[in-house]
Every structure is written in structure tokens, then in C-alpha cells.
Amino acid sequence: xxxxxxxxxxxxxxxxxxxxxxxxxxxxxxxxxxxxxxxxxxxxxxxxxxxxxxxxxxxxxxxxxxxxxxxxxxxxxxxxxxxxxxxxxxxxxxxxxxxxxxxxxxxxxxxxxxxxxx
Numbered sequence: 001x002x003x004x005x006x007x008x009x010x011x012x013x014x015x016x017x018x019x020x021x022x023x024x025x026x027x028x029x030x031x032x033x034x035x036x037x038x039x040x041x042x043x044x045x046x047x048x049x050x051x052x053x054x055x056x057x058x059x060x061x062x063x064x065x066x067x068x069x070x071x072x073x074x075x076x077x078x079x080x081x082x083x084x085x086x087x088x089x090x091x092x093x094x095x096x097x098x099x100x101x102x103x104x105x106x107x108x109x110x111x112x113x114x115x116x117x118x
Contacts, residue, residue, distance in 0.1 A: 023054035035107060039072035050084055059088050063096035068103060
């Protein structure tokens with residue numbers, strides 16, 4: 001599994017602006033990879049949001065990404081999702097689950113459109 005290391009991307013850039021651009025690019029690339037079904041990218045996004053590495057600390061987003069990683073078969077995603085659930089309200093967990101379903105629906109839509117367009 002490829003590792004997500006936002007701290008490493010910030011070292012040696014020479015300015016805060018460049019490090020923020022690097023972190024943003026890394027996040028965008030992970031989101032693109034998650035959109036292609038890459039489970040490790042989903043896990044990395046969960047780690048980023050659960051620790052505030054390169055993004056704002058956000059347990060709802062973290063749970064969403066850990067949930068998507070877990071659905072893809074990631075044992076680490078399952079463990080991390082369970083761990084952060086203990087720090088969340090029922091409403092937050094419900095929102096994270098809703099966002100995960102919306103992400104999956106968004107990914108399935110182009111596939112369905114292609115299938116029925118043929």
C-alpha cells in the first residue's frame with residue numbers, strides 16, 4: 001500500500017505557500033485515485049482528515065473515507081473507522097455514512113449511464 005506523508009512533501013519547499021500547494025495537490029491526487037476505486041487512497045484520506053494532516057481535522061470526512069476503505073476490503077480502514085466512531089455522535093456517524101453512500105452513487109452514475117447508452 002502506498003503511504004500518505006504530507007509532512008514529507010512540505011520539507012525543503014522553501015516557503016509556506018509552496019508547502020500548502022503541495023499538500024493540496026497531494027489531496028487532489030488522492031481524491032482522484034479514490035474516484036478510481038483505489039482503496040489505499042481512501043484510507044490515506046481517512047488518515048489525513050482524522051489527524052488534520054494537510055487538511056482541516058474533520059471526523060465526519062475521516063469516517064467517510066475509512067468507511068469507503070473498509071468497504072473496499074481494508075482491515076486498517078475497519079479498525080480506524082471503529083476507533084474514531086467512539087469520538088463521534090450518532091448524528092455525525094449518520095452524516096458520514098450518508099456522504100459515503102453519495103460518493104458511491106456518484107461513482108456508479110457514469111457506469112450506469114454508459115451501460116444504458118449502448
